[in-house]
Amino acid sequence: MPAVRQLLPAADDVDVDRAHGLAERPAPAGRPWVMLNMVASIDGATAIDGVSGGLGGEADRHVFGALRAVADVILVAAGTVRAEGYGPPRTSPARQAQRIARGQSAHPRIAIVSGSLDLAPSSPVFAEAPEPVLVLTGDQAPAGRVEALAAVADVHRVGATTVELLEALALLDRMGHRTVLCEGGPSLNGQLLDAEAVDEIDLTLSPTLVGGDALRVAVGGRARARRLALAHLWHDPVDDLLFARYVRR
Numbered sequence: 001m002p003a004v005r006q007l008l009p010a011a012d013d014v015d016v017d018r019a020h021g022l023a024e025r026p027a028p029a030g031r032p033w034v035m036l037n038m039v040a041s042i043d044g045a046t047a048i049d050g051v052s053g054g055l056g057g058e059a060d061r062h063v064f065g066a067l068r069a070v071a072d073v074i075l076v077a078a079g080t081v082r083a084e085g086y087g088p089p090r091t092s093p094a095r096q097a098q099r100i101a102r103g104q105s106a107h108p109r110i111a112i113v114s115g116s117l118d119l120a121p122s123s124p125v126f127a128e129a130p131e132p133v134l135v136l137t138g139d140q141a142p143a144g145r146v147e148a149l150a151a152v153a154d155v156h157r158v159g160a161t162t163v164e165l166l167e168a169l170a171l172l173d174r175m176g177h178r179t180v181l182c183e184g185g186p187s188l189n190g191q192l193l194d195a196e197a198v199d200e201i202d203l204t205l206s207p208t209l210v211g212g213d214a215l216r217v218a219v220g221g222r223a224r225a226r227r228l229a230l231a232h233l234w235h236d237p238v239d240d241l242l243f244a245r246y247v248r249r
Helices: 014-024 056-071 080-086 093-101 141-150 165-174 186-194
Strands: 003-009 033-041 073-077 109-113 134-139 151-159 179-182 200-206 228-236 242-247
Touching: 014 056, 014 093, 033 056, 033 186, 056 179, 056 200, 056 228, 056 242, 073 080, 073 186, 080 109, 080 134, 109 165, 134 165, 141 151, 179 186
Parallel strands: 033 179, 033 200, 073 109, 073 179, 109 134, 134 151
Antiparallel strands: 003 228, 200 242, 228 242
16 A cells, blocks of 8 residues: 555545545535545646546555545546546455445445436446446437437436436435445536536646646636535655645535
8 A cells, every 4th residue: 555644634544445435424414525636747637648547556546445435426427438548447356345334335335427418338348347338418418429328328317408417316315325425527527516516526636737728626617616515635755746635524
């Protein structure tokens, strides 16, 4: 396990899986607790040439896995699925055991948000999933694509012209899911923020300057300040990454 020092609250080191596993995440009425997990450069870029992998490191991948391990559902936009080459969640046997002990399924379930359903039914994210992927779309989705994806996934219409995220979260709540981890991209994050449906942000700050025109962590919707509280701040001394967890007040 990579060495990660805890700066706040003060500690010499931290068990990342245990810390995230024990964190309180009380679901609001009618929807799950929603986390955003993103990596960003010092100047705010969330990707290099369209993908985020170049910004992180070994410790970032470990924290990423620990967050996935506490989520009931991993929510992601179709564009991010295509850009990042998504596959099914890889949950280690140890993390599976921790999930089962907490009363969760062995693996988190993937939920993909897509209005156009421009997704390949044969892709690994569907073909190799331990349980059927959820696809959240709107009433205007092309019927042929709905039929093709329904053969490999559970397709739900949540909204008329576009995907209504509050309706989607209410659906996940009715299905018994209490914690949702959103992995972006920035437009989906912005829609959740605009819907006032973000309870936690787990941000990895990379000691990198990128420039260019990469998007911020969240884009779109109304611009207004929303105050969060810093719950922890960790440091990876190998790659100089900072891991900040912010929660709603």
